[in-house]
Amino acid sequence: MSFQFAQKIGTQSICALALLGAFCIAERVHAEDAKSRPTVADVLKASSPSDWRPLDPENTLYLEMASGRVVIELAPQFAPNHVANIKALVREGYFDGLDFIRAQDNYVVQFGDASETKPIKTAQRTLKQEFATTVKSGMSFTALPDADTYAARVGFTGPFPSARDAKNENTWLTHCYGMVGAGRDADADSGGGTELYVVIGNAPRHLDRNVTLVGRVMQGMELLSTLPRGTAAMGFYDKPEQNVPIKSIRLAADLPEEQRAHLETLRTDTPTFKAVVNAVRFRGGDWFKYSADRVEVCNVPVAVRQHPQ
Amino acid sequence: MSFQFAQKIGTQSICALALLGAFCIAERVHAEDAKSRPTVADVLKASSPSDWRPLDPENTLYLEMASGRVVIELAPQFAPNHVANIKALVREGYFDGLDFIRAQDNYVVQFGDASETKPIKTAQRTLKQEFATTVKSGMSFTALPDADTYAARVGFTGPFPSARDAKNENTWLTHCYGMVGAGRDADADSGGGTELYVVIGNAPRHLDRNVTLVGRVMQGMELLSTLPRGTAAMGFYDKPEQNVPIKSIRLAADLPEEQRAHLETLRTDTPTFKAVVNAVRFRGGDWFKYSADRVEVCNVPVAVRQHPQ
Numbered sequence: 001m002s003f004q005f006a007q008k009i010g011t012q013s014i015c016a017l018a019l020l021g022a023f024c025i026a027e028r029v030h031a032e033d034a035k036s037r038p039t040v041a042d043v044l045k046a047s048s049p050s051d052w053r054p055l056d057p058e059n060t061l062y063l064e065m066a067s068g069r070v071v072i073e074l075a076p077q078f079a080p081n082h083v084a085n086i087k088a089l090v091r092e093g094y095f096d097g098l099d100f101i102r103a104q105d106n107y108v109v110q111f112g113d114a115s116e117t118k119p120i121k122t123a124q125r126t127l128k129q130e131f132a133t134t135v136k137s138g139m140s141f142t143a144l145p146d147a148d149t150y151a152a153r154v155g156f157t158g159p160f161p162s163a164r165d166a167k168n169e170n171t172w173l174t175h176c177y178g179m180v181g182a183g184r185d186a187d188a189d190s191g192g193g194t195e196l197y198v199v200i201g202n203a204p205r206h207l208d209r210n211v212t213l214v215g216r217v218m219q220g221m222e223l224l225s226t227l228p229r230g231t232a233a234m235g236f237y238d239k240p241e242q243n244v245p246i247k248s249i250r251l252a253a254d255l256p257e258e259q260r261a262h263l264e265t266l267r268t269d270t271p272t273f274k275a276v277v278n279a280v281r282f283r284g285g286d287w288f289k290y291s292a293d294r295v296e297v298c299n300v301p302v303a304v305r306q307h308p309q
Numbered sequence: 310m311s312f313q314f315a316q317k318i319g320t321q322s323i324c325a326l327a328l329l330g331a332f333c334i335a336e337r338v339h340a341e342d343a344k345s346r347p348t349v350a351d352v353l354k355a356s357s358p359s360d361w362r363p364l365d366p367e368n369t370l371y372l373e374m375a376s377g378r379v380v381i382e383l384a385p386q387f388a389p390n391h392v393a394n395i396k397a398l399v400r401e402g403y404f405d406g407l408d409f410i411r412a413q414d415n416y417v418v419q420f421g422d423a424s425e426t427k428p429i430k431t432a433q434r435t436l437k438q439e440f441a442t443t444v445k446s447g448m449s450f451t452a453l454p455d456a457d458t459y460a461a462r463v464g465f466t467g468p469f470p471s472a473r474d475a476k477n478e479n480t481w482l483t484h485c486y487g488m489v490g491a492g493r494d495a496d497a498d499s500g501g502g503t504e505l506y507v508v509i510g511n512a513p514r515h516l517d518r519n520v521t522l523v524g525r526v527m528q529g530m531e532l533l534s535t536l537p538r539g540t541a542a543m544g545f546y547d548k549p550e551q552n553v554p555i556k557s558i559r560l561a562a563d564l565p566e567e568q569r570a571h572l573e574t575l576r577t578d579t580p581t582f583k584a585v586v587n588a589v590r591f592r593g594g595d596w597f598k599y600s601a602d603r604v605e606v607c608n609v610p611v612a613v614r615q616h617p618q
Contacts, residue, residue, distance in 0.1 A: 105530055105531040105534055106486050106487075106530065106534070129598075131598070131599070146458050147456050147457075147458055148456075148458060149455050149456055149457060149458065149603050149604070149605040150601050150603055150605070176511065177415050177510060177511045178415075186595040186596050201486060201510070201511070201534075202485065202486045202510070202511050202512055202607050202608065203511055203605075203608075204608065205601065205605065205608065206589065206592060206600075206601050206604070206608065208599075208601065209598070209599040210596075210597055210598055210599050221414055221415065222414040222538040225414055225415070225510075225534070225535075225538075226534075226535045226536070226537060226538065227535070228535060229531040229534075229535065280515065283515060286495040287495050287519075288519055289438075289440070289518075289519055290440070290517075290518040290519050291515075292459050292514065292515050292517065294458050294459055295458070295515070296458040296459070296512075296514065298511050299511065299512075299514065299515065
């Protein structure tokens, strides 16, 4: 099974690379055994423990609300200064008692200090933007074989959807569902992590390279996506009493073991992840009558699960 | 302003057509006046009354919930039999008192009769699928100039995002945010409109040509996107008491004038709509630092507004 699908992705990858971002017009693969194609669930069931890694406690945030916990993994490879600053803000308790102040349908929810008056102790209020970064050795990238509307190449770096330019020189995170970014004003360097937003709708990819993305929600998205939508411009809540309180944000590493979530995520630099990609590209089973044989980066699931023990 | 942008779209369209669906690698347009590029709001403000059309009362549904009204426009050009059947179901009161029974995060909400026991009077329970249809003369199609991961061509037919094959022979609606589809079982012909779902997350384009899409939510999406997520498999509600009741669904034409919503939508077969497309492709103003110069079909807004009178 995995060999068959490895062959398919191999063929199509070559095609996509040869045309350098061009639509691959090669004939679509019509496997005779479409009915028996593995689903994502099948692939995950057949995975081995080494296909998974625990979330990094030094880069994992727990955002606590009355409705529950939202788990965010930060992306220091892409936004080292913002990530360091957000961790500093978290450690000085900056977010505790602040609120979600905006929920715009099919777009983002946003939290922070609307008044911008809460004192900051050791962290910075603003930072130079980190919209994109140079590709560094040791940075994993599992490229997807299909054309993307917005970027020359798209794929995954760790659990994060990312894009690269045609020359493979620069890379940036892409605005998929659940991605977390640092809000800013008109000045590119006016963000810093004191206001963070989370994508709750169709991927607003036009924001790519316009905002510093800092991480991804790994668990608890439904607590954010169901927040009441704000009725003021851009989905801001009309009145302060509509704001949704944040109890606290903590770094996993700062909590005792028994208070941590113990989640793990599927590694994206593995044959198992490539099999996941193929499972969503080549749909089979009883229900699907047509397989797109393609997938867009924001439609590839990166599995998260409770550590088996 | 519109001449300038018409030129741009002209150039890029030719390029895209010449390569037949290939990524257009032409140099991106770097207007010197990026700061003064019009926004969607600018374009709409400059529109004329003839750029808009009222929703068709004969194909507009009002779904009434405790939280308010959801307005859906049906797409008889794409799914004539399903649309006729849904109208028949509506007129016999089939949906009144049924429930939303499923809300799966980043995917769909779904309503209908979970028990499948509610009697149907004149309508059909199932119909032959209408996943795609042949392109007919008189069917408008405003193509987008940018590459799409899933289809040879994408664009708009009326207010509906749609796709076409490379030969321009077949067309189908695409699964963007707010699109409404007829749920089915494994058999392609097992749907019919008694169970309808609405996309509430990132566009699940792999469903294209696998389900009969029947229309689009034109107003009230926030009432659906914030429904509590179900905790059973596929987001179904665990217990019947979690279901969210539907008071009624009515056809606009069947209501007296004073109870109708009087919405109108931007026509997509107009230069004004092309200017909207360009406004989201070529971003300017003070905030944007980088313009993608491209747009994906599910990121193009189709404006809906209250009729000015």
